[in-house]
Amino acid sequence: MFSGAAAAAVYWRDGRVHFLDILFGDVTLFGEMLPKVLAGCMIGAFVTLLLPREMVARWVGHESGFAGLLIAALFGVILPGGPITIYPVAGAFLAMGADAGAVVAFITSWTLIGYTRALVWELPFFGPDFVIWRIVAAVPLPIVAGTLARIAVKSGYAQGPSDI
């Protein structure tokens, strides 16, 4: 609905040619995203089937401590893909016994430090100096977010994934 209103506003303000320009650009972008989305779904499905649950629970489960957060954050940096591929994989980890802090650290590092997003989308807009500066400033954030999430779960402000 929100999108429809914005589309109508562009059509009314800038005319048909500009409207079609944007529509075409967006549809092209959507088409380019599809293979990545499909790959993300496949990776999520196979990881769920292949990784032994005990291993996930031991590495990034409730008892994994600080090392678990580090492993999760590192995993977020290494895995390719953009925001569209994160959630199937993160949901799979959660279902397999990873704790809330680890999943938060994983998503945070993937969104902020993950290199594919920076290379594909951010670099063309901002240039290398700015992007590297931003990423260096973001390095401690996954651990901060993961720790906060664990504190929240422990103190009862939020329930852990096992309760959901």
Add this chain to the structure above:
Amino acid sequence: MTLAINILLWLIVVSLAFFAALRGRILLNEGVSDGAIEFIKLLPRIGIGVVGSGFVAEVLPKALIGSWLGPKSGLLGVALATLGGALTPGGPVVGFSIGAAALKSGAGAPQVIAYSTAWALYAIHRLMIWEVPLMPARMVWLRAAVSLPLPFIAAAAAIALGKP
């Protein structure tokens, strides 16, 4: 670049599928069909999100954003940028293109870093379209809540590091 990432992603899919096939034909089929079902469920949401966000970006007042977030806007500017990031619709291009436009029209770099960090972590539009359908809702809100201070930390870290 997009092609390289697609190849990398699909290499991962193929090697995961290979390991699944080693453990039996049934496991391979199960993975493929799980992934495909997930993908089909996601398609309409992503389509609306991508096509709509291009129009939304077009109607946003870019010049105004730049003037509110100037280098002298300080903590208030960072707070405004964080709020703006949360309200900016998702999709890979929107946040970066607005951030780059703001930078060009005079916004301070730490403010833009806060903006793109907030947008990457908890753009409300993205939470609703992608994260909520794929993850337990409580997990999504927990992650968003613990991520609230991160744009401020990123901006502070960027100032501490100094511009390259």
